[in-house]
Amino acid sequence: MIIILLSIILGLILTLMLLPLGYIAPEWLLLINIYWAIALPTNNKLLLAFVSGYLVDIMYGQVLGLTSLTYVIYIYIILRLYNSLRYMTVTQQMVVISFFILIKQHFFVWSNSVIGIDSEYFDLLISAILSGILWLPIYCILRYLRRKFQVS
Amino acid sequence: MSSPIFKKSVTNFYLLLLLIILSIASIVFDKKYPTSNNIRVAVNDYIFNPIQFIIESPASFINTIINEKKTINDMEIEISRLKKENLKIKANLQRIDVLENEVTRLRSIKALAIKKIKNIKIAEVLQRDVIPNKKSLKMNIGLKDNIKMGQTVMGVNGLIGQVVEINSFTSKVLLITDSSSNVPAIIARTGQQVIVRGESQTNMMEIAFLKNEADVQKGDLIVTSGQAKRFIPSIKVGRVKDIVKNEGERFSKVTLIPLESINSINEVIVTSDEDGMIK
Numbered sequence: 001m002i003i004i005l006l007s008i009i010l011g012l013i014l015t016l017m018l019l020p021l022g023y024i025a026p027e028w029l030l031l032i033n034i035y036w037a038i039a040l041p042t043n044n045k046l047l048l049a050f051v052s053g054y055l056v057d058i059m060y061g062q063v064l065g066l067t068s069l070t071y072v073i074y075i076y077i078i079l080r081l082y083n084s085l086r087y088m089t090v091t092q093q094m095v096v097i098s099f100f101i102l103i104k105q106h107f108f109v110w111s112n113s114v115i116g117i118d119s120e121y122f123d124l125l126i127s128a129i130l131s132g133i134l135w136l137p138i139y140c141i142l143r144y145l146r147r148k149f150q151v152s
Numbered sequence: 153m154s155s156p157i158f159k160k161s162v163t164n165f166y167l168l169l170l171l172i173i174l175s176i177a178s179i180v181f182d183k184k185y186p187t188s189n190n191i192r193v194a195v196n197d198y199i200f201n202p203i204q205f206i207i208e209s210p211a212s213f214i215n216t217i218i219n220e221k222k223t224i225n226d227m228e229i230e231i232s233r234l235k236k237e238n239l240k241i242k243a244n245l246q247r248i249d250v251l252e253n254e255v256t257r258l259r260s261i262k263a264l265a266i267k268k269i270k271n272i273k274i275a276e277v278l279q280r281d282v283i284p285n286k287k288s289l290k291m292n293i294g295l296k297d298n299i300k301m302g303q304t305v306m307g308v309n310g311l312i313g314q315v316v317e318i319n320s321f322t323s324k325v326l327l328i329t330d331s332s333s334n335v336p337a338i339i340a341r342t343g344q345q346v347i348v349r350g351e352s353q354t355n356m357m358e359i360a361f362l363k364n365e366a367d368v369q370k371g372d373l374i375v376t377s378g379q380a381k382r383f384i385p386s387i388k389v390g391r392v393k394d395i396v397k398n399e400g401e402r403f404s405k406v407t408l409i410p411l412e413s414i415n416s417i418n419e420v421i422v423t424s425d426e427d428g429m430i431k
Contacts, residue, residue, distance in 0.1 A: 009203075016203055020281040043164050050171045054178075058195045061283050061317060061324075065178030072171045115183060120285055 003151045007032050007142060008052055015059060023123035026131040027101060028138075029056055030071060034097060035142045037078045038085050040152065049075035066111060070104050090139055098132025193295070196319045204279075273297055273422045278322060280415070287330035287352055289313075291420060294321045302382055303424050310388040310411035311335065311376060312420055327414055328389065329355050336379040337389050342367050345377055348389055348408060355415060357390055359406040364397050368406060384423060 011029040018025035029052045037045045053068030060067075077100070078085070085093060105124040112119045145151070182189065275291035282290045293299055295318055303315045305325045313333065317324040326333050329350040335357075337348045344367070349360045362368065372392040378385025390408035397404040 012199070013203055013207060016200065017207055019284060022284040025284075043167055046164075046167050046171055050175070053175075055195065055199070058192050059200060063179055064182040064189065064192065065175040069172060069175035069179070072168065072175065076168045115179070123285070 001151075003145055003149050004036055004048070007036075007145070008048070011052070012055060012059075015056065019059065023120050024126050024130070026127055026134050028134075029053075030074065030101070030104075031097075031131055031135055031138045032142065033071065033075055034078055034135075035138060037075050038082045039142070039146055041079050041082045045075055045079060046072055063115060063117070066108070066115075069111065070108050073107070074100065074104050090136055093139070094132050094135045097135050098128055101128040101131050104128075193319050197321065201319075201322065208279075271424045273299075275420050275422055277418055277420060282324050283316075283326070286332065287327040287350065287355075287414075288316075289325050289327065289420075290322055291325060291422075292322060293422065294319050294323045296320060299323050299422060300424070303422055304382075304384045304387065306387055306421050306423060307412035307414075307417050307419075308421070309413075310390065311383065312412055312414055312417065314382065315422070325420070329357060329410060329414055334360070335383060335389060336377045337374050338377045339368060340373040340375050341369070344368075345379070346374070348374060351407075355410075356393070357408040357410060359408065361403050362406050363402065364404050366404070368392060368395060368404075370395060374408060 008029065011032045014028040015025065033045065033049050033052055036048070049071040050068045053071035054064065056067045056071075057064050085096065088096065102125070105128050109119050109121060109124065273293060275293040277289050278292055279290045280288070282288050291305075299315055299318050301315060301318065305312045305314060311328055313325045313327040313330075315323055316326045327350070328335055328348065329352065331350050331352045333350045335348040336345070338345050346362055347360045348357050350357050359368075359374075370392055374389045374392070376383040376385055376387045376389055388411050390410045392406055393409045394407040395404060396406075
């Protein structure tokens with residue numbers, strides 16, 4: 001559990017460091033959440049996703065609850081599909097996760113427009129592709145940590 | 153976890169529903185009462201500010217080492233220079249007092265008297281681009297210094313922006329060069345009221361909706377008008393740099409240069425006029 005929290009803090013640091021990039025920055029926290037959802041699919045991952053989405057909202061100065069809504073739905077889907085995701089190779093996972101994030105960004109844009117906020121569409125698309133590419137290092141690092149510290 | 157390979161779904165649908173409802177409630181609440189966000193302030197103060205401090209400490213450490221190199225000699229030279237400057241400025245100030253009286257008298261005919269700026273606080277700039285995709289900066293004063301939403305932030309030479317987010321020890325400023333920022337202003341030469349809008353890409357500003365036949369010249373000074381009670385009146389905003397009049401269109405494109413070097417300023421002045429600001 002401590003390792004999970006530490007990885008979330010690492011995600012926070014990475015997000016804060018890339019804050020000046022705006023919405024192009026990859027979704028570190030979401031990637032970390034996805035990893036833990038696939039590796040240890042338990043119910044509290046939904047809560048974790050909610051909290052980390054809330055933190056992202058506060059960091060970006062958005063309306064509170066927008067990102068946590070998208071994160072919770074995303075992690076729910078991952079928790080339903082974790083069996084099939086585990087049997088894929090990392091490259092396949094990269095493509096699938098990138099595609100899911102693309103869908104998530106559309107949901108984000110849509111819910112922003114319901115509230116009446118313009119969002120940078122192309123930045124969000126680039127962010128989805130970047131996150132897909134960065135799934136590989138995140139996967140390797142977190143898997144190493146999980147095996148070393150026997151997280152279960 | 154010893155379980156069969158194909159377990160049934162582990163997820164709890166009701167937990168999902170609960171969290172979705174919580175999120176939507178939080179969105180609605182935040183939309184309805186945008187100022188009463190204690191969670192935001194608390195998380196910013198106790199989680200993000202320490203993390204940011206840790207991230208920035210290597211850079212600031214190197215900066216202090218570089219700054220230490222300034223010898224005392226340099227300092228003495230600077231002090232003598234500043235003293236001379238101070239004398240000059242004091243001499244000029246006496247003339248300005250007279251001028252200001254005269255201007256107030258003239259303006260009172262137009263019922264637009266200058267209010268003296270009171271309540272000055274000086275803040276240091278901590279960081280830039282703190283709001284994603286917006287021209288913004290973060291300064292080192294906050295709730296504890298009685299900062300309020302929408303207060304005017306200016307430099308020595310001119311307007312910089314307005315306060316948009318306040319935490320306990322820091323606050324965020326939206327710059328006038330951001331494209332979502334609109335400043336009610338007047339052209340000082342003619343007294344025509346205009347709206348100055350930022351241009352994020354070029355770090356300049358433009359006058360929105362100025363008709364082709366309007367009287368505007370290169371080098372005209374633009375000052376805030378104080379309408380809508382957002383900005384304090386009569387603060388310099390910028391100078392007209394370029395005017396493009398298109399025959400086919402109703403409005404001409406007027407570009408302004410900000411007078412303050414907004415992207416490199418280190419110390420800003422947070423002010424409000426005698427009435428205090430709204431909100």
